Amino acid sequence: MENTTNEELDLSYCINLVFKRFWLLVAMVALGLVAAVLVNLLMRPAYKATALMMINKEDAGKIDATPYGSFASEEDYYRTQYQLLQSRSLLSKVYTKMKLGQVEEFANPNGLKKLEKSLDVAPITRSRLVNVSATAYDPTLAADIVNTLTDTFVADNVSNRVFMGQDVIAALESTERSSAEQELLNSMPQVVNSDFIKTLKQQASKLAADRARLLAKYTTNHPDVISVQNQLDAVNGQINTETRRLVQSIKIELSGQFSGNNIRVIDPAVTPEKPVRPRKLMNLAIGLLGGGLLGLMLVFVLEFLDQSVKSSEDLxxxxxxxxxxxxxxxxxxxxxxxxxxxxxxxxxxxxxxxxxxxxxxxxxxxxxxxxxxxxxxxxxxxxxxxxxxxxxxxxxxxxxxxxxxxxxxxxxxxxxxxxxxxxxxxxxxxxxxxxxxxxxxxxxxxxxxxxxxxxxxxxxxxxxxxxxxxxxxxxxxxxxxxxxxxxxxxxxxxxxxxxxxxxxxxxxxxxxxxxxxxxxxxxxxxxxxxxxxxxxxxxxxxxxxxxxxxxxxxxxxxxxxxxxxxxxx
Structure with a gap:
């Protein structure tokens, strides 16, 4: 019962303080409201454009030369992709491609830093979708930045998927291969590790040894030498045929991967119609609430500093x-x-x-x-x-x-x-x-x-x-x-x-x-x-x-x- 009485007295005391300095509280609320109105009037409108992307994890069962195939969990993979969307190298490409240095909002110094601050990457929970947004004073520019960024990121992803096999792809696509390109194809793991080609190479090695032994006794026109040479040529032909078959299968598989890029844009950004800043209603609410809180704080601070006598308790x-x-x-x-x-x-x-x-x-x-x-x-x-x-x-x-x-x-x-x-x-x-x-x-x-x-x-x-x-x-x-x-x-x-x-x-x-x-x-x-x-x-x-x-x-x-x-x- 005594505790309840004390709580009521404390509440009464606080309410009395508010009544005592009521006009101070009203003045602070009015000041907060005026500040919010000035912010709404003076703040330059900013527009936000958003694009929706889908990022699928790469199929580890296919040939994958990307550096992401070794990640142990999907969470690591997706976090990496989100960081790459905001990487300095990608932003530099966008900054240069769009000539943002000539735009007042993103002009130097620190133009690239301004671009980075204007971007926002927001993954959608429990999905493979992610919203990529950019904020700018010009609504059209905001949409162009997002679309350029997402397009560049998709293009870079295609390039990164085959980054370790660029020379191999060049050799595969060449109709008249040089000796170096052919040697590169011959050294591919699929060719080197083929059991059939290994057997053929063992036969070719044995035949080459027999030919060398016969040449030590006979000339090249001797029937035995000609017979061994014909067998060796046949085995080498089989090796070349099997190598071309393996290379063709690799080319077909890689071509399939190229056409199925794991990152794509679902909804490109469109030019926004309404600004996202200033948020007028929110600013007014913050101004009222902030002014009220500041007023209450001043009421209690002034009361704490007040050394005057106002009650029998003070006496x-x-x-x-x-x-x-x-x-x-x-x-x-x-x-x-x-x-x-x-x-x-x-x-x-x-x-x-x-x-x-x-x-x-x-x-x-x-x-x-x-x-x-x-x-x-x-x-x-x-x-x-x-x-x-x-x-x-x-x-x-x-x-x-x-x-x-x-x-x-x-x-x-x-x-x-x-x-x-x-x-x-x-x-x-x-x-x-x-x-x-x-x-x-x-x-x-x-x-x-x-x-x-x-x-x-x-x-x-x-x-x-x-x-x-x-x-x-x-x-x-x-x-x-x-x-x-x-x-x-x-x-x-x-x-x-x-x-x-x-x-x-x-x-x-x-x-x-x-x-x-x-x-x-x-x-x-x-x-x-x-x-x-x-x-x-x-x-x-x-x-x-x-x-x-x-x-x-x-x-x-x-x-x-x-x-x-x-x-x-």
Missing amino acids: EEKLGLPFLGFVPYEKLKKKEREYATLLKDGNSLVAENVRNVRTMLDFSLAGEHNAPILITSSLQGEGKSHLSSNLLVALAQTGKKVLLVDGDLRRARVHRVFKLSTEKGLSNIWDADPQKADYAANIQAVEDVPNLFVMTSGQRPPNPAELLNTPKLADFIAWATQHYDQVVVDCPAIMPVSDTLLWGKYIPRAVFVIKYGQTNAKLAQLALDKLKKAGIKVLGAVIGHYRPEGLSYGKYGYYKNYSYYNEEK
Whole structure:
């Protein structure tokens, strides 16, 4: 059960990432599509012509002078033929015969290599057929290359089949043979190995010996010498007759082999009508798929490189802080931005989440519910004043008498939220005039919210750090905690000024505000380290400007319509 839950969370996490950077993914898909369209428009069309050939294995039982008759298996034989179809010697003949060096596509340098790359030999499985193809920008040229190649290969095969017997064939076809040609025919294995001719040659040898013995005693005109000579001539005539018969049978057999070539073209190549490149639909599909995959990869890479804080898990893992709640992002008009949401709509999503923060803060304070707290962040613009204003409204709605102090003497904002004057405020408490420095005199009530009181920052002083680093501040805080149920100070950001640390000397508790997806975890950790070294306890963190995305919205979606709160209204 636990593994299933983890898998669902992982899937939810991945889907959330896609939703979060959805437009990046869309942009990459669009980029891939545009690239595919450009390829289709700019790529020069190429045409592919194909011829079908049949290659039969030679009959080993016939006279075969080719170098392939000794192969042990058909696979070796056919692989050899396929390699010969792409051999450099054959391609050189085709290249020269067709004058491809004058064609732009196959011109030098490396013209022969270009021709080799344009060819494709594709055997048809479990058959003796093979497709021979060539690709060229000119469809007619593609067909001519294939047909020239196949015709040349067939012609070379015929020549190779009789390559070792060319001189023998010349002697066989000669009507008036020279003595050398006749001697060549006499030395053929079929003649030499004939048993009948061997017997005749033995008889001729014996008769020649008898004639020589008789000539030692008699002249050539002696009857015995003439008789032996006649017998010898008869035997030599039989040898010549038998030799001519064997030679004629060899000629007939070879002629039969010549007419039955084992390689032939079944279907010559024809001029193709449609180009094979570019493959427009495939390019579009690859562009869409490639753009999508690249977009997904970028989404996960950016997420991996992203050091911002976006969830309660990030708070705990990256910063080690307790999670107090979210404050959702509000899309406000310019005139509404300086306004506490709870004053405008107490049933909004922001209002409900601020109340959740209020509840979590009560738990964090444990037995110190009335202890003063600081609200700060690592940098300006992360939503601390927005949280402070709304949180104090929420606290006042519980019946507590609460005081919000704008502790930022450099960039005050709280007075704009509640539409208050800065003539009275924090900076006045250091005034030499006792009446002007009176604490109560510098606090203003918020008319729309009972029990809510605000001390603005007052007029901006020239030396904020020096003022905060005086016993006067400690005295004011002690007074405020006695007169109010809850005191909250909206402090400056920790980076780069030290004002918050000076407040922390007297209020050692703080709430840390994170801006969703923008606060850098490393920078936030540096700010937290400063708080820790100053002895300030961070009660927890609130993620402001939160934008629910993807499946994560389901966790908070029940606030969307607020029917529970709006039903009576």
